[in-house]
Structures are given as structure tokens and as C-alpha cells.
Amino acid sequence: MEKNQIVHSCDNCGKIISSQTLPLSSGTTIISAGINGPKVAKIPVVLGEREIQIDVEAVFKLNEPFFEIKRIKKNVYLTQCKLLPRSGVIAADGTLISGKLFISGFVRKNIEYATADCVEKEVVSGRIAHTTIDVPFTAVTEVVYAVPPVVNVRGAQTEIDLLNSCGCQDCTGTIIGKSGCEQYLEDNITFTESPYCELEGVRIFEDDISSDPLYHKTNSNVQLYNKVTEKMVIYIRLKVLQLQQVNIPYIRYCDSDCDE
Template sequence: MDNINNNGIDKKVCDACEAKVIDSKTLPECSNESCEPIGKSGPLVAKIPVVIAEPKIQIDVKAEIKLDEPAFEIKRIKKNLFLTQCKLLSVWDDKHEKCKQGKLFIGGFVRKNIEYATVDSKCADKGCISGDIRHTTCNIPFECVTLVDFINPPEIRKSGATSEVEVFTAKFNACDPCSEGIIGSDPCQQNFNHFEAFTEKVFCELEFAKIIEADIHKNPKPLVYSNPNEHIFEILEEKMVIYVKLKLLQNQQIKIPSCKD
């Protein structure tokens, strides 16, 4: 009885437990003082991000996932969406000489962590089923192209073509030193003009993502013939409807008037 403590627990079991509270403190509240932001008043010219468009996109995805072990049931699925591509190509309207729409190429993946219950073959009879909890994490890729309408059209600067500048000369005599001078373009010199303009890149921000899904057990097999309602499966078919809201931005030079204007 010397190995039993006051709570009726074996002292050897208590000594083997490494979990404990290392430290705990109650922190007092710190004081603060609100400060008024300091900024430059107008009129002024600033370069700031301007909202080009705010599309809400629907993406339909179908995927099949093979689990590492036969599953008895899905306990939980945790999902996170990530974008790996967000590229805008503006559609130029030659008639009105401006952009009203653009093609948006997006791509990414849904990271899915699937927790599922397995079945121990020794514990699958006599009315009770036991097993371990396992997990499988997969990245489900997706990509699509959508046409977006611009709230504010992006600023696009076009580069010019390379042009050659002819240099005049009146002193070129060709091969005959006694002939009169040839007046015209100087063949000994070539000048070129090249104009290259740069456009600010349109970048994306992910506002939110919403995923609606259905998980279908593929090719289920009965667990025990005495209870046909219970089954196991290895392949999970998923149908997902993904809603993604994006904000397309471009740095533009904006004139900000004064408060009196």
C-alpha cells in the first residue's frame, strides 16, 4: 500500500507522467494613449492602389482521394484554400480605345486534412467496432479563366516601334574624288529612336473563400455480414463548389484635392 497516494493512484504511474504546468502568471493591463495620425493635406498627387475589379468566382471541382487504410467513417475534414496564380490580361477595345473587361487566369489548390476512423479486424464483431483514428492530407488543384468587368479600367501604356533617323550629309564623294559631292543620307552613320513604356502590374488580394462539398464513399465493402449497415471504403469521391472573392488592384497616380475644393 506504500505505492498508492492519497488519490488512489499508483505513484509509479505519476512519476512516469511528464505533463505539468511549468509557469503561470496573471498580467496587468498596460496603459495607452491615442495619437492622431499625421499626414499631408491636399492638394497633392499620390500613387496608391486603385480597385480595378472585385469579382466573385464560382469554381466546380471533382476529385477522387485514396486513403492510406480502409476507413469506417469520416470524422472531420479541415480545408484551406491557396492561390498560386492570379493573372489578368486586359481586353483592349480598339473602337473606344480603352479597356472595359479582362480575362482573369486563376489557379491554386484546396488543402484537405481528412480524419477518419479505421477498424481493427479483431474488434469488428459481437456488436462493437473499435479502431484507430488516422488522417490523410491532400492538395486538390484547380484552375479556370473568367471574364471580369472593370470598375476602374487599368492604366496601360503602349511602347512605340523602333524608328531610324537619317543623318543628312553633303560631303560624301563615293569613290571618285573629282566628282561633285553627293547630297543625301550619310551611309557612315545610323541613328535609331526607341520608346519603351512600362505599365504597373495588376495584383490580387483574396477576400474570402467558401467551399460547399459532398463526400461520396466509392465501392464500399460490408464490414461484417451480421450487420450489413456497417461498411468500409478506401476511395473518397469529392464534389466541391468553391466561391472565391478577389480584389484586383493597380498602383495609379491620383490627384487628391484639398478639403476646400
């Protein structure tokens, strides 16, 4: 064996449990069929699209004092996106012009930072650690409708007074009037499809300021930090949709010699 050669022992290098090549399975192409002529489809309709600016300032601590932040990876998640369809502007003819949209969520941040485990006069050594935090946000915005939502309002309850000549006791025929023991009620309820949101895209601008400094006891030129003050501007692009019935007309395509 040559000098300075390093030999690694391996008790278990792993093994292949199974492997096989799968043949191509034959199949039959099926042509989709549908009804001819004008159609009525229930499909998602875009009520409006909005890019919302949310400004957030947060202060947080990492798992331990840190020397430097190396990288921050971010993702945005929505926990609420609720439209109040009749809470905005309504035209004189009753047409819905806009509605208020309530959104909530959080920015999940995976922060990679450097520690200072070993500090000498001219050298700082440490680990690359990470902490994941969720920074919450809440906002309200107004969505101008490209297509008004379909909203069905519950009708007023109606009551029918029943005539009864017997009352609720003896049927003597001496009392004629409204029945006191029977009511006839009518309610008119038409349900509304609930609008929902789709998250289209996100832009995030941020400034992270290390704060609450600590000076290392063996080297006063090495400064550690306990906290991070974060200022974020988040732009969230949303689509608000609702299932609606849409008429799809039949379009006839003719050659130049078609009769008009």
C-alpha cells in the same frame, strides 16, 4: 496507501526557465505631418471585384481503407491570379471595359477518418487518423472594370537615317548618302504597373461519396472504403487592384459666415 490508488511517477515535470515583469516604457506621441493643398498620391485602386464559381470533381484515396469520414477541414490557396487587361471588351473610344482573369489554386483538405482495426460481431474499434491532400483547380473569368486600368503600350521604334559623305571606307567624298555603318534608333517605353489580386472570401459546398467498398473478412456487415469521390462548388471572391496616381483635391470647410 489506499487500495486501488494509482500513483504516477514523474521523472521530469518541467520547470520555469525565466520569468520577469516588464515595466511600462515612456514615449512621445508624434503627430503625423503632410503637405497642404491638392495632393497626388500613388495608391491601390480597385479595378473590379468578382465572385467566381468553380466546379470541381475529384477522386482520391486515403492512407488506408477507412470505415467512416469524421471531419474535413478546408482552406483555399491561390497560386496564380493574372489579369490580361486588354483581352476583354474595348469601347470605340479605346476605353477598357473588361479583361480576362486567369486564376489557379488548390483546396487543402485535412480529412479525419475512422479505421476498423478490430472488428467483432457487434463491435468495431479503430483509430482516428488523418490525411491532408491538395485538390487543384483552374479557371478563367471576365472582370468588368469599375475603374479602367492604366495600360501603357510600347511605341513603335523609329529610325533616323544619317547622312555620310565618306561611306565606311575611304573618305574620298565620292559617295554621299545614308551611312552604312551607323544607325540611330529611338524607342519609347513607358512601364505599366502590374494589376494584382486580393482574396476576399471563399464559400465551399461539397458532397463526399465513399466508393470502392471492401467487406471485412470476419464480419460481412462491416464495410470499408478505399476511395472518395468528391464534388465541390467553390465560390471565390476577388478584388483586382492596380497602383495608380490619384489626385486628392483640397477641400475647404467653412462656417456659415464664410464668404462665398
